[in-house]
Amino acid sequence: MPAQASNATDAGPDVLPPIQPSEGPDFVQLLTPEGERVEHPDYSLDITDDEIRDLYRDLVLVRRIDSEATALQRQGELGLWANLLGQEAAQVGAGRSLTDADFAFPTYREHGVAYCKGVDPVTLLGLFRGTSQGGWDPQEHGFGLYTIVIGSQTLHATGYAMGIQRDGGQGAAMAFFGDGASSQGDVNEAFVWASVFNAPVVFFCQNNQWAISEPLERQTRIPLYQRARGFGFPGVRVDGNDVLAVLAVTREALARAREGSGPMLIEAYTYRMGAHTTSDDPTRYRLAAELETWKLKDPIERVKAYLSRSGAGDADFFASVDQAADDLAAHVRAGCLALPDPDPLSLFDNVYAEGSPLLDEEREQMASYLASFADTEAVH
Amino acid sequence: MPAQASNATDAGPDVLPPIQPSEGPDFVQLLTPEGERVEHPDYSLDITDDEIRDLYRDLVLVRRIDSEATALQRQGELGLWANLLGQEAAQVGAGRSLTDADFAFPTYREHGVAYCKGVDPVTLLGLFRGTSQGGWDPQEHGFGLYTIVIGSQTLHATGYAMGIQRDGGQGAAMAFFGDGASSQGDVNEAFVWASVFNAPVVFFCQNNQWAISEPLERQTRIPLYQRARGFGFPGVRVDGNDVLAVLAVTREALARAREGSGPMLIEAYTYRMGAHTTSDDPTRYRLAAELETWKLKDPIERVKAYLSRSGAGDADFFASVDQAADDLAAHVRAGCLALPDPDPLSLFDNVYAEGSPLLDEEREQMASYLASFADTEAVH
Amino acid sequence: MPTHPTSTMTLGKALNEGLRKAMENDPKVLIMGEDVGRLGGVFRVTDGLQKDFGEDRVIDTPLAESGIIGTAIGLAIRGFRPVCEIQFDGFVFPAFDQIVSQVARLHYRSAGNVKVPITIRIPYGGGIGAVEHHSESPEAYFAHAAGLKVVTCSNAVDAYSMIQQAIACDDPVIFFEPKRRYWDKAEVDTTASADPLWSANVVREGITATLITYGPSVRTCVEAAAAAEVDGHDLEVIDLRALSPIDWDAVFASVGKTEHAIVVSEAPVFASLAGEIAARISEKCFYSLEAPVLRVGGYSTPYPTSRIEEDFLPDLDRILDAVDRSLAY
Amino acid sequence: MPTHPTSTMTLGKALNEGLRKAMENDPKVLIMGEDVGRLGGVFRVTDGLQKDFGEDRVIDTPLAESGIIGTAIGLAIRGFRPVCEIQFDGFVFPAFDQIVSQVARLHYRSAGNVKVPITIRIPYGGGIGAVEHHSESPEAYFAHAAGLKVVTCSNAVDAYSMIQQAIACDDPVIFFEPKRRYWDKAEVDTTASADPLWSANVVREGITATLITYGPSVRTCVEAAAAAEVDGHDLEVIDLRALSPIDWDAVFASVGKTEHAIVVSEAPVFASLAGEIAARISEKCFYSLEAPVLRVGGYSTPYPTSRIEEDFLPDLDRILDAVDRSLAY
């Protein structure tokens, strides 16, 4: 049973408390920042050490994808990169809860979910290098295209879930979005739809505390998971830096959705440790001290601490994961550099599924225009 | 202190109760359908019989405006009319709570509020007759223009309220909207804004049970006033057919807003006893029995019953009100028929405050084109 | 289904029959929108469909246009073929973002992996004596958005086939319905084979000048052509039907013949689709044009109050005036 | 404030100085948008303004564009003069409804009783190597909407004065900023008197043909004109500045002289503002045109990935090619 929203606001806004800190019974945590397993009354996770090792590996690899991409951007190989540093547990926890029957609708930052869904990180890089707008097949991976316009994909996820209801499918949809996105009309309309149609969709909000330069307080006066109360479905806040808690909560939410109990909102309380993107300069709007606090809650360190302390991970294991990360980074780098520039004429491809005479005409124009240069060059 | 949302949904959607009926402690009522004064723990109203007589008069006059306009439409004098039958108490209660310092942002149905704000009903009719798009000066009346695109005005009200905060004004804004409108992104964005900026705005939702042919269940699974919980401000449900309760609740909400305690959502639980508009045919989608039930809760009858029973209103009084209604109806009818058709060239007026050469050119074109007919006719 | 293959029906009824046929032919076709179910739509275009196909296939949605289109996208990704109704032209704008940034682009963005066969039905145009936002002609906004296809019907025969073709099309199609022609009747043969969706229709042949038009203005132009006959003008009238892409061959062939072109539509002329038509004819028929391409349309104002809407809308006189001006060059 | 009346500044900085001046001159001027405060905007156009004018006048808003415009309307009704920033061109669409159905119409709807002096700043255009939705040229959508005025600057000098004029204008103004020219520098004399906001600017005089352009393409056209000199072509370049309404007199005067017109802009050509310009020139300069008006612009595709955006954008070669084609008529 999902934890229910508390009544923090019941006294009215004149005595509204500040936004709740990430503690207390409303906060689902199964692994402390120090790496200790703890219990939660509503959520538990049966998990083997093997599985925790796998999660650790996922976390490290996802972080490595992120850092390699960041490096590639710095070296001019990518136009931009949306950093996920700090959000690995939220994404791996959610990503690993998704089965093949489920479908995830990401923003532009869900590299960790993409990884869990089997999308080659090199493919992701195409978008940021400017060679594609998302080269993977969403149907193949159960992972939609990156969506840049904030909030749009929450409605897509809801519609997809309504489709599952209509074709008797088994899965559920999961919509990813950020704290900033919670203000968009589309996201709130998605809540209305999901609620009214009792759609099997899980709203997974990564509250990383910032929407570019704007702190959470610019989007809400109460904890975000409580938004769901206004729409008649449950909301829960989970420690977004605790991969076990995220896994437990998302699994439960997906199970509820699949069995016909309707939508749920999960607020994964986490922190964007890096810049918004490589174009951003967070020193303009936030204090370094904030980052220091969050470093103590690092999503990877706590799993490492748990594995070390429990003996489930030894030096060999950690070394093998690091090696895998190095290999992956090398793959990402080589793959990125090898990404072919698109043919200019590919401009016209796939604008329409059934083509268009206007596009045909324009393609031909460009082709002969380009050919005229080739001719000129041939002459010289 | 406003009544706070109950925790009806706390068990999660799998055991969601049906939408609450309009009873119980969450429902503010001060005058029963039978005309008995009752107490509510959170809301009370100090009111003289004189004032109640005035309210009665308002209700009757507003209903008469509506019925006369409906008749005018049937007779082909109006293109359309948006009926308010049944919503008189909601509108008069809210309308009478507004002071000169406040500003109301209506939909297309707030004829009762317009009346309270001193807008001549004939002016309203211009819009439905097609001679104007709203001829009153919003600043003069503290009453915005009718807004047809569902939900838009809730953001305007919120912005206006932010303006009050910025210029040190004393009033508050009140946004009117319907149950259907609650699904629009704009309305939910208005909730976000109002909450985040603690803006002095009261959201007044007339839940008349229907959005054209769609029942409330197409918009929400929980009582609408509970939507506010998701945004961190209080919501309250009031008997929208009880003018005293509406007055008490709106006064309180406005007072809170004015004193800096932020927004509040009021759900006025009422019923659209007529068609959506004169173009609509409600027999296609709802049962006559429903109307019969609501007739028993008529907003005017209960005040009449109270006044009769308490002796505060005698036959003379009721007759004088009826006479006033007849006079008003005659004024409305005569005024409507006398509304001048606009000059075709007025097409170009007020598109811009500072004019535009393109408009000047087009106006001139039309003028000489029209003149060419005049010439032709002169010749014949 | 009509019992006889051919029967007289209104444009609105033809759409209704076309929708029914599409739903019968493909179980993935869904209808969604405000009041489309029990009520059958404010214009009754979806009348009876919920009764026959159920609430799961004819969905009364919450009142939010962005939600309608946004969820339709998700349904399309799941393999459905949603037909969304926007209740009136003026209410499509809350959905504009989902339409131009998502519907129009998913196929491109996904390099062809995701099809978005959504049909968005929009009753449009003026002349029905309505209040604000109920008489708009917003076709230019959609024609300018790459990735969308835009069509409009002008009569019951086309309505019946075009709605089915639009639904069957794997691309998103904005389907504009000329609301003041909903009650125009015609003989519809439901067994006849239809013209291609992307073809213009020469509804009247002539040699003096070409009226290029679409949707509600087609009838006006045909009437204008009849009136012009009295003055000895033999006007050709082209119903574009497809607004994006446009069947230029048909247009150029006609203008090449008549050497005079007048574009007629209700939208404000400035930066409109009529501008595109005029610009392209001016370019491609440069040597054959005897007069500049003239445009007759709405003025550069918001749609006015109904008591003066006839002054805003292109009518016979304004069209004939333009013909005279064109021929006077 | 710059210490000296004249100083070299980038276009972005000129906007910043213009905004500052507007805020100093009128306490009712507010700035609102995403990240406009502490961050100073993602392009730093509002840099330092929150620090100097406070959080009540430079408002970091929730992340929702419809909300930004919708609340700005309410502020305007209350007597304020909001300047809204839309972070990137592609993110204006969630606000489209509030812009075209409310901002554009309140003055008309209210018969002049309600003024809506809102300025909506939109960084637009491509060429910066960005991801999807960050390189759009949506000006046609706004130019087609009656009730709005639309302008765009192409250089720091104009930027400084035009932003102030737009804010001072009692009509709503969509203010497009050519984002890839934010870093272009010019000498700005903050004491000079400015051209009228609605006037086009002949940035280069010539006699062979006229390039009609605006915003980011102005520099491209000037460069093309310089290159064309080598071929003996003396091109006139007109920076429209005002896109709605357009300063037609300036356009027609030039085309009357050169008899050749080429319209250059980044937006997909189909149903674009370039269509309006070409259509109107074709009509009004019918007897003087020696060649059809040609258009060089984006293709009818969504804005492509950055690695091929230069093939999408009008560049020197495509402009010169069009000049050659025009002169070959």
Ligand SMILES: Cc1ncc(C[n+]2csc(CCOP(=O)(O)OP(=O)(O)O)c2C)c(N)n1
């Ligand atoms: C509709 C829209 N408006 C603005 C933007 C620009 N933008 C990109 S990311 C972002 C902040 C998003 O914040 P949040 O939702 O918290 O997600 P996060 O980036 O923190 O993961 C903004 C304003 C956008 N992409 N889409």
Ligand SMILES: Cc1ncc(C[n+]2csc(CCOP(=O)(O)OP(=O)(O)O)c2C)c(N)n1
């Ligand atoms: C954006 C938009 N979509 C659709 C409509 C058409 N429409 C007019 S009224 C209405 C129903 C409104 O229902 P509700 O909000 O409950 O208000 P009520 O009419 O019951 O007072 C609809 C769908 C509209 N005016 N605006």
Ligand SMILES: [Mg+2]
């Ligand atoms: Mg965030």
Ligand SMILES: [Mg+2]
């Ligand atoms: Mg209603």
